[in-house]
Amino acid sequence: MQQISIWEAETFYAPQDIIIIGAGFTGLWTAFHIKQKYPSKKIAIIERGSTPDGASMRNAGFACFGSLTEILSDIATMGVSKTMQLLNWRYEGLQQIRQYFNDTAIDYYNYGGYELLYTDTPLEQLGEINKLLYGITSATETFVLKDDLIEQFGFAHTNHIIENRFEGALHPGKLMTALLEKVISLKVQILFGTELKSLVEKSDHITLHTADKRILTAQQIIICTNAFSKVLLPDAPIVPARGQVLITEPIPDLPFKGVFHFDEGYYYFRNLDNRILLGGARNTSFETEYTLDAITTFPIQQALERFLNNVILPNSNPTITHRWAGIMGMGPEKFPIVEKINDRKFCAIRLGGMGVALAPVVGKLIAEMI
Known part of the structure; x- marks a missing residue:
């Protein structure tokens, strides 16, 4: 000793x-x-x-509790009871953060959360999920269809947008x-x-x-x-799962705020001081991302850039200024x-x-x- x-x-x-x-x-x-x-x-x-x-x-600073397609996926995996319990804990956790800390001190912005959809199928269960979420958020419609925002936000290859006004973003540091x-x-x-x-x-x-x-x-x-x-x-x-992130240069007049989800939450992005913070794409290469190595890799970063340039900012190719990775704990x-x-x-x-x-x-x- x-x-x-x-x-x-x-x-x-x-x-x-x-x-x-x-x-x-x-x-x-x-x-x-x-x-x-x-x-x-x-x-x-x-x-x-x-x-x-x-x-x-090393996360993206999301203050969220889940998107429609993620919830549907979790119900298929864990069942309704466990999924709702988990969502209730996430929702309660966000309330606790704001109870103990001033929004300004932690850069908490309740701009809302949005999910981009390229298919109609999840909408078939939108009403049922809203009924289940009423016991958590006390809102008759936690998720609201807002397709008029697609053109306003400038997204491509997007058929629907769903809004969740209970989500926000914060500064993890x-x-x-x-x-x-x-x-x-x-x-x-x-x-x-x-x-x-x-x-x-x-x-x-x-x-x-x-x-x-x-x-x-x-x-x-x-x-x-x-x-x-x-x-x-x-x-x-439990298995380690790497989450990779990138940030663009400032983009003048970026037309959206809030936190955004796509494809069961495997892609996520937000407006961070008029820069786009984008993360995810782990589902394009699951096996390589089950690791404890907190480094970025070319295939995942390439997938993120494709999503950035094809969906979020079509044909823009902004400069990437930061990249990083963090390790999450996942399981069955x-x-x-x-x-x-x-x-x-x-x-x-x-x-x-x-x-x-x-x-x-x-x-x-x-x-x-x-």
Whole structure:
């Protein structure tokens, strides 16, 4: 074990009631809700990166809970009950974000969400889905057909547009910063650059061994490492899935705002300061995107550019200024894994690419188990 000073031993490496592994949105919201319930508990969060490492800071900044075709796909996979529960959690999570943080502070813009359709088939179930969503949004029509917007927005190869006024966009970096400030103010300790190598469960505590040969102890641990959870939970039904993004140069008089979905949510884009932020296309090459490598690749970026130039901005070919990738946690279904593994170990993982909306609720669910 690497030697530490008495000062470090009594502060940064002091025994904790709870150690949370992962300082992304899930880990931070979990710490926040536990502190709300148990203000006196000593809580620390360890994070392997110098900043939160994973999808939390590498997403597209959508504050959404799902498009019509995504919902229909999820019902086919999980059934109506689970899908509605998941949508309710996403919707509630967005409400929590706005409850605890000022819209201006996190660049939250409730411009609405839209889905582009090239086929009539999903519209056959529009009324039924709206009936199901009434219990969540209290709106008789959560999804509204707005085909008149196609020409206004300038999209090509689009037969229908569906509007959802309950969706918006935010700045993940500013939300992360605000959330960090909040949990630190509650006396939660955060150790960045601390990679967990192994843990040992004992009768009265858990010992955590770090990559730099330091030791931490806790009464309980909560694993919030999402796509990176296989090392700690080898049997968990979760696989990493890479999401790639690009951003264009500023485009004068960009005619639309809001967040946009296409093809069951596999493509998504938004107006970010008159630039187009576009992500997705994972469904064009599923196998290559089941990876932990957070790098962009030519085939996916090419697919995104084709969609940009053929559908969003026909025949425009704007310059791309930024590209990046983030790693999401997926599985055989999108329902998150929020579990008490035993009396000392818990997990909150597999957020299915909807961590921004789900993390506040998932954190609260874990707090209720403690």
